[in-house]
Amino acid sequence: MDALQDLVDSVEAAVKAGEFGTAMRLIGENLAETWYGFRPERLRVILASIIDAGADQVGLARALHAAVAPGQGQRIRDADVANALTRTEAPVESISQLARAFELRLRGRAGDALRILDTLDRQMHDVQTLFDSRDGWDLLISV
Numbered sequence: 001m002d003a004l005q006d007l008v009d010s011v012e013a014a015v016k017a018g019e020f021g022t023a024m025r026l027i028g029e030n031l032a033e034t035w036y037g038f039r040p041e042r043l044r045v046i047l048a049s050i051i052d053a054g055a056d057q058v059g060l061a062r063a064l065h066a067a068v069a070p071g072q073g074q075r076i077r078d079a080d081v082a083n084a085l086t087r088t089e090a091p092v093e094s095i096s097q098l099a100r101a102f103e104l105r106l107r108g109r110a111g112d113a114l115r116i117l118d119t120l121d122r123q124m125h126d127v128q129t130l131f132d133s134r135d136g137w138d139l140l141i142s143v
Contacts, residue, residue, distance in 0.1 A: 008037040015046055020055035028060055044069045059096060066099035 007030050014023035023046065027034045038046070047065040050056050097116050104113040 004033055004037045007033050011038075011046065015049060018053075020050045020053040024050050024055045024057075024061060027064070028058075031064075034064075040068050063096035063099050066096070066103055 007026065011023050011026050011034070014020070014026065027046075027050075034043070044065060047061045047068065050061040051065060056062055097120055101113040101116040101120075104110075104116070
């Protein structure tokens with residue numbers, strides 16, 4: 001049994017059936033597996049479909065889409081920069097902030113990208129390695 005292939009097949013089946021909420025749930029529960037299980041171009045298409053279908057309730061698909069395809073599709077708005085500097089929910093906001101910083105840097109806005117990365121850096125100093133209420137995301141992002 002290949003658990004990675006099973007996940008990929010489950011996400012693909014959900015997308016094919018138009019069950020974008022199910023696909024998003026599977027992706028959200030299996031982020032690392034999703035990242036490594038799909039080719040980037042296929043993951044971009046799946047995430048765009050989830051976003052376009054309105055099944056991205058917490059913004060995770062937008063954040064992942066920006067990370068997989070920075071600068072493509074512009075699914076993260078310029079107004080999100082201010083939000084990225086003030087919101088600290090993990091893991092979605094950490095991923096979103098990183099994706100936004102990558103996108104800004106690719107668009108030549110290094111100053112804005114640096115401000116987001118500086119904010120993330122300050123947040124990482126609050127890492128609790130033994131009792132981590134943020135599921136390890138602070139430690140992962142700092143590495």
